[in-house]
Amino acid sequence: xxxxxxxxxxxxxxxxxxxxxxxxxxxxxxxxxxxxxxxxxxxxxxxxxxxxxxxxxxxxxxxxxxxxxxxxxxxxxxxxxxxxxxxxxxxxxxxxxxxxxxxxxxxxxxxxxxxxxxxxxxxxxxxxxxxxxxxxxxxxxxxxxxxxxxxxxxxxxxxxxxxxxxxxxxxxxxxxxxxxxxxxxxxxxx
Numbered sequence: 001x002x003x004x005x006x007x008x009x010x011x012x013x014x015x016x017x018x019x020x021x022x023x024x025x026x027x028x029x030x031x032x033x034x035x036x037x038x039x040x041x042x043x044x045x046x047x048x049x050x051x052x053x054x055x056x057x058x059x060x061x062x063x064x065x066x067x068x069x070x071x072x073x074x075x076x077x078x079x080x081x082x083x084x085x086x087x088x089x090x091x092x093x094x095x096x097x098x099x100x101x102x103x104x105x106x107x108x109x110x111x112x113x114x115x116x117x118x119x120x121x122x123x124x125x126x127x128x129x130x131x132x133x134x135x136x137x138x139x140x141x142x143x144x145x146x147x148x149x150x151x152x153x154x155x156x157x158x159x160x161x162x163x164x165x166x167x168x169x170x171x172x173x174x175x176x177x178x179x180x181x182x183x184x185x186x187x188x189x190x
Contacts, residue, residue, distance in 0.1 A: 001140045004127040013164070014151065023127045041151055042124065049121050049133060049147035053169035054082065057136040058118040067113050072103040079119035088114040111119040137144050142171045 004023045011019045022030060022038045028037070053059050065076040067089070074081055083152060085093045094113065095106040103115070121132045131143065149164035 001134045006140045010147040013148045044147045044150035062116045081117040084119040085116040121148045
């Protein structure tokens with residue numbers, strides 16, 4: 001699914017079908033207001049994609065990188081890692097410690113290592129880019145509900161934003177991404 005598909009669905013949800021042709025247009029043919037609306041929807045999309053990826057459905061990557069000085073620096077990865085799942089060196093799971101700038105290998109391994117990690121989705125700037133959440137099974141409709149909620153919130157329409165946010169959370173719950181919060185009974189002194 002592309003960004004354009006999600007934003008088209010969001011514009012339909014909001015009753016703003018007039019914005020649908022704007023997603024494929026050139027910069028020069030748009031008015032200043034149309035550019036602002038288009039950019040606001042794109043920012044809302046990036047926000048919602050980040051929220052879903054970081055809080056509900058992790059984007060998992062696997063890369064082979066070189067270990068130098070017993071460390072793997074995060075700059076060696078193609079995406080920004082959020083959580084390191086495992087490191088495989090020579091076909092075996094390696095012991096490691098994650099630090100703010102690098103991964104420290106405890107076994108003293110030198111050479112290639114395969115790292116499995118969760119990452120932040122890339123910021124989308126084009127409407128033809130693919131969503132990284134489609135691999136997780138997240139639908140365009142689910143993202144469109146979140147985009148509609150965020151767009152209304154940014155524009156000060158808090159009532160509509162609450163309605164769209166409830167629909168977004170219900171869709172996450174239906175997809176089994178949003179789980180019930182655990183509550184603990186209060187203590188009682190007898």
